[in-house]
Amino acid sequence: MDTDGTHETRPPHTGRIPRPLAPPPPGLPPRPSHAPTAGPTLADWLRFPRASDGPGVWTYGHVPRAAEEPQETPTRQLVSGALISLLAGVLLWSLLWNGYLGGFWLWPLYMFTPDSWAGTLPAVVASYVWYAVVATILLTGFGRLGRWPELGGRLLRGGASKTHPAVPAAPEAGSPEDPARWPQLRGAGLGEVADRLEGEAGGGRMNDVDYARIRRAWDSVRADPSRLRAFADAVRDKGAGACAHPSGARDLPVRAARHDLLARQVLLGTVDDGARNPYARRGTSLALDPEVLGTSLLAVGPSGSGKTGRLVRPVVESLALQALAGQAAVVAVGAAGAQLGPDAAYDVVVRVGDPASVYDLDLYGGATDPDEAAGLLAEAFVGDVPGIEVRRAATALAQLLGPFRAAHGRFPAVPELRELLDRVPAAVDGLRRALEDGGQQAMLRELDARQRQYGAHGDPGPALADRVALLDRPAFATFFNVGGFGTTGQGRPFSLRALEHPIRVRVDLPERAHADASRMLARLLLAQFSAAAAARTDRSLFAFLALDDASHTLTPQTVRGVQRLRSANAGVLLTLRTLDDVPEALRIPLLGAVGCRMAFSGVTTWDGKRFAEAWGTEWVETRDVTHRTVFADQPLTRAMHAFRKLVTGKAVTTDAVTVRQVERERWSASDLAHAVPPGHAVLSLTSVRGERAAPLLVRLAGTA
Structure with a gap:
C-alpha cells in the first residue's frame, strides 16, 4: 500500500524530508520540517476559500467579478x-x-x-x-x-467605486467540514487514522504533497475497499510519510513557481487589467491544471521570449509535484542544458549521447509487436520527408523487424538495423539462415518481399537507411540497447510504457552536436507517447509530455495523435519559435488539434495571422462621433460664436454619436505582433469539458 500500486523506478531516497531553502511566501502551504515555520500553516492553506468561474482561474482566494463593467457616473x-x-x-x-x-x-x-x-x-x-x-x-x-x-x-x-462580491466562506477550524480534520476518513469510521494525520499537520510534519498524496490514496481505497486495512496500517505506522512515492521523495528539492496542489494548479501570471481583456477576468490570476492541459497546449514565440522559464518549467514542475502525489506522470524533453529543473527533481534522467547517463532510451518504446514498432519508427525516421509515404516505410521496417525478432527473440539494435536496410550480405544471409534453421517460413517470405522491393520506384528503404545512420554514430554507440546487445552506462533502458506509474522523466537531447538526430528522437518520443498514453489500461493518472522545442517534430500522424490524447487523460505541451517550423499543410490542423493556444511577445505577423484566424471574431459595440460646425443665422448668435472661437481657438460644433455592432477579430495579426508587451503573452484555454476562455493578455510571472 505504501506505493499505492506503483513500482520502484530508481533506488529509494533516504527518509530525510528536504527542508525549505527559505520561508514560504504568503499564501503558499508550508514545507515539512521538524519545527513549524513562520507563515501560514497547512490547515490555514486547506481552509482558504477557493472559487472558479472559468477555465484557467487561479482558484486560491479568487473572488468572482461581474461579467460586465458596471456603469458609473463620472x-x-x-x-x-x-x-x-x-x-x-x-x-x-x-x-x-x-x-x-x-x-x-x-x-x-x-x-x-x-x-x-x-x-x-x-x-x-x-x-x-x-x-x-x-x-x-x-x-x-x-x-x-x-x-x-x-x-x-x-x-x-480615493477613486472610482468598484463592486466587490463577497469572498467565499471558508470552513471554520474544528468544524465537521474542516479539511484539516480529514472528515472523509472520520465519516468512514477511521477516527484514529484521521487524528494521526491531523496531528502530523498540526506539528508541521505534513506538507501539501503529503496531503494530496494521502488523499489520492484514500480515493483509491474508495474505489477498491479491499485496500482499506492496508491504508489504515500505513498511516498509523508512518503518518504523513504513508503511501509514499516509489522514489521516497515527498517534495521537490526546490520550487521555482507557485503551486496549489489542492486544486492541482500552477500560477502562470496575471491577466492584464486593460480594455483588451473581458472585464470579469481583468486583474485575476491565471493558472494551468490538468483540466486545460488535457486538451494540449501550443506556444509560439521567438527565442528569449520566455517559453522555457515562464511556461515549460512551471508546468513540468507542477506535474512533477502531482507525480509525487500519485496523480500524474510527466516526461520533459529538451536540449541538453535546458533549464527544466535539477536532476534530483526527476526519477529518470536520460542524457542521449552522454556515456555517463544512468538511463538509456528504448528505441522501440517497449513494443513487442513488429508492426507497432515499425509504425513508430517510420513516423520518427521519415515522417518529415516529403514524398515518402509513412505507411510504406512502416511496411518496409516490419518486413525486417518481424523476421529478426522471430530469429533472435528481440528487435535489432541500431547497427544491425542499418546493416539490414543497407542490404549488407553478411547480415541478410545470417538472418536468412537463422530463419531457415528455425523453420520460420512465413518470416522468410517477409524477408524475401523486402529484398524484392529494394530499389524499386518509391522504395523507402534508402531513406530509412540514411535516417538510421544518424543514430549509428560513435556518440550513440552505448545507447539504444536492445536485449543485451551493446552496453549502456548502467544498462537501464527507459520505455514510455512506464506511463502506467507516477513517474518523473527528463530526456536531454544533443541538439547542439546532433541536431538532425535530436529532431528525429523528439518525433519518436512524441509518437511513442501518443501510443503509450492511449494504450494504458489504467487512465486515472494524468500523462503529460512537454517538448521544449517541437520544431520539425510534427507529422500528420502525430497531429492526429494529439487530438486523441484528450480522451486518454493525457496532453502535450509544444513550443515553437515560429509556425514556419511546421509544414505548411499542418499549421491549420495543428492549431485545431490543440485546445490551448499561446502567442508570446514578438511573434511575426505571419504567425499572428494564423492565431487570429484560429481565435475568430466577436461582436463589439463601436461609437462613431461626428463633429459638425454650427452656423448661426442671428447676428447676436454669430457674435457670441465669434467671441467663443476667439477665446478657445475652436469653432462651435455639435457632436453626432452613432452606436453600432460590428464584427472584429479578437486579436489581429498586427496586434499580436506589435501590441503584446515583453514578458506578456496572449493565451486562450479550453477545458476537457468544453469550457472556453477567450484570448487573454497575460503578464507572465516566470520562475523564481
Missing part, C-alpha cells in the same frame, strides 16, 4: 449634482426660515404643543426640536437627490 458629474442639490436645499431652508413660504410647515408644532407653553422654555425646546427634524428631512431628501453618500464613499476610497 466623479465630476457627482460633484456638480451634489453642489446643485446642496444649494437647492439651502435655498429652500432659507425660504422656510424667513417665512417667505408661509408658516404652514410649523403646524405640527402648534398642534402638539399647548397654548400654555407660549413663551416658556418647553416651547423653545420643542421649536428647536422641530427645526432639527425638518432640517434632517431636507438633508436626507436633497442628499439622496444629489447622491451624497455615493460621492462621499468614492472620495474616501
Whole structure:
C-alpha cells in the first residue's frame, strides 16, 4: 500500500524530508520540517476559500467579478449634482426660515404643543426640536437627490467605486467540514487514522504533497475497499510519510513557481487589467491544471521570449509535484542544458549521447509487436520527408523487424538495423539462415518481399537507411540497447510504457552536436507517447509530455495523435519559435488539434495571422462621433460664436454619436505582433469539458 500500486523506478531516497531553502511566501502551504515555520500553516492553506468561474482561474482566494463593467457616473458629474442639490436645499431652508413660504410647515408644532407653553422654555425646546427634524428631512431628501453618500464613499476610497462580491466562506477550524480534520476518513469510521494525520499537520510534519498524496490514496481505497486495512496500517505506522512515492521523495528539492496542489494548479501570471481583456477576468490570476492541459497546449514565440522559464518549467514542475502525489506522470524533453529543473527533481534522467547517463532510451518504446514498432519508427525516421509515404516505410521496417525478432527473440539494435536496410550480405544471409534453421517460413517470405522491393520506384528503404545512420554514430554507440546487445552506462533502458506509474522523466537531447538526430528522437518520443498514453489500461493518472522545442517534430500522424490524447487523460505541451517550423499543410490542423493556444511577445505577423484566424471574431459595440460646425443665422448668435472661437481657438460644433455592432477579430495579426508587451503573452484555454476562455493578455510571472 505504501506505493499505492506503483513500482520502484530508481533506488529509494533516504527518509530525510528536504527542508525549505527559505520561508514560504504568503499564501503558499508550508514545507515539512521538524519545527513549524513562520507563515501560514497547512490547515490555514486547506481552509482558504477557493472559487472558479472559468477555465484557467487561479482558484486560491479568487473572488468572482461581474461579467460586465458596471456603469458609473463620472466623479465630476457627482460633484456638480451634489453642489446643485446642496444649494437647492439651502435655498429652500432659507425660504422656510424667513417665512417667505408661509408658516404652514410649523403646524405640527402648534398642534402638539399647548397654548400654555407660549413663551416658556418647553416651547423653545420643542421649536428647536422641530427645526432639527425638518432640517434632517431636507438633508436626507436633497442628499439622496444629489447622491451624497455615493460621492462621499468614492472620495474616501480615493477613486472610482468598484463592486466587490463577497469572498467565499471558508470552513471554520474544528468544524465537521474542516479539511484539516480529514472528515472523509472520520465519516468512514477511521477516527484514529484521521487524528494521526491531523496531528502530523498540526506539528508541521505534513506538507501539501503529503496531503494530496494521502488523499489520492484514500480515493483509491474508495474505489477498491479491499485496500482499506492496508491504508489504515500505513498511516498509523508512518503518518504523513504513508503511501509514499516509489522514489521516497515527498517534495521537490526546490520550487521555482507557485503551486496549489489542492486544486492541482500552477500560477502562470496575471491577466492584464486593460480594455483588451473581458472585464470579469481583468486583474485575476491565471493558472494551468490538468483540466486545460488535457486538451494540449501550443506556444509560439521567438527565442528569449520566455517559453522555457515562464511556461515549460512551471508546468513540468507542477506535474512533477502531482507525480509525487500519485496523480500524474510527466516526461520533459529538451536540449541538453535546458533549464527544466535539477536532476534530483526527476526519477529518470536520460542524457542521449552522454556515456555517463544512468538511463538509456528504448528505441522501440517497449513494443513487442513488429508492426507497432515499425509504425513508430517510420513516423520518427521519415515522417518529415516529403514524398515518402509513412505507411510504406512502416511496411518496409516490419518486413525486417518481424523476421529478426522471430530469429533472435528481440528487435535489432541500431547497427544491425542499418546493416539490414543497407542490404549488407553478411547480415541478410545470417538472418536468412537463422530463419531457415528455425523453420520460420512465413518470416522468410517477409524477408524475401523486402529484398524484392529494394530499389524499386518509391522504395523507402534508402531513406530509412540514411535516417538510421544518424543514430549509428560513435556518440550513440552505448545507447539504444536492445536485449543485451551493446552496453549502456548502467544498462537501464527507459520505455514510455512506464506511463502506467507516477513517474518523473527528463530526456536531454544533443541538439547542439546532433541536431538532425535530436529532431528525429523528439518525433519518436512524441509518437511513442501518443501510443503509450492511449494504450494504458489504467487512465486515472494524468500523462503529460512537454517538448521544449517541437520544431520539425510534427507529422500528420502525430497531429492526429494529439487530438486523441484528450480522451486518454493525457496532453502535450509544444513550443515553437515560429509556425514556419511546421509544414505548411499542418499549421491549420495543428492549431485545431490543440485546445490551448499561446502567442508570446514578438511573434511575426505571419504567425499572428494564423492565431487570429484560429481565435475568430466577436461582436463589439463601436461609437462613431461626428463633429459638425454650427452656423448661426442671428447676428447676436454669430457674435457670441465669434467671441467663443476667439477665446478657445475652436469653432462651435455639435457632436453626432452613432452606436453600432460590428464584427472584429479578437486579436489581429498586427496586434499580436506589435501590441503584446515583453514578458506578456496572449493565451486562450479550453477545458476537457468544453469550457472556453477567450484570448487573454497575460503578464507572465516566470520562475523564481
